[in-house]
Amino acid sequence: MLRAGHPVRFLPTGAASSTAPRSTQVHAHPPRNDAAVATLLDATIDLAGPTTSERAEAQLLDAAETLATHDPSETVVAVVGPMSPQARSALAAAVGPGRGWAVVRTPDADGEELRRAQDSQTALLHAGWWTSLASPTSDLTSTWDTLVRTHP
Structure with missing residues (x-):
């Protein structure tokens, strides 16, 4: 960039x-x-x-607050894990519609963490973010292709 x-x-x-x-x-x-x-x-x-989920949450909320204090027309590219409702809302609101791009990390197996990742993706999509889900074993090219094709 x-x-x-x-x-x-x-x-x-x-x-x-x-x-x-x-x-x-x-x-x-x-x-x-x-x-x-x-x-x-x-x-x-x-x-x-981050070493704990609490620390991850605090750092993400702080990052969202930092982003919210700057020009909302800035493009943001984020790589995040499954987020709590509070973190999803904070990150979604920190960037203007169509200016956020996020890869949301998913686990390799089904379960609660996968559902939270999907909920995180949905919240960001509704806020106008371009998003893609990716596990640690996902192909980077496929992940990026999905990201640029997922219109908010």
């Missing part, structure tokens, strides 16, 4: 050393230069998921 001239903000909510994305976000603006690209790529090294 940066190479195409769009500003990029990276909120690594799963960063092991962080409790809140505001303290660790990376924001790069065009014109693109090698230092900006390197900074964004460096921020993606050694990402780790």
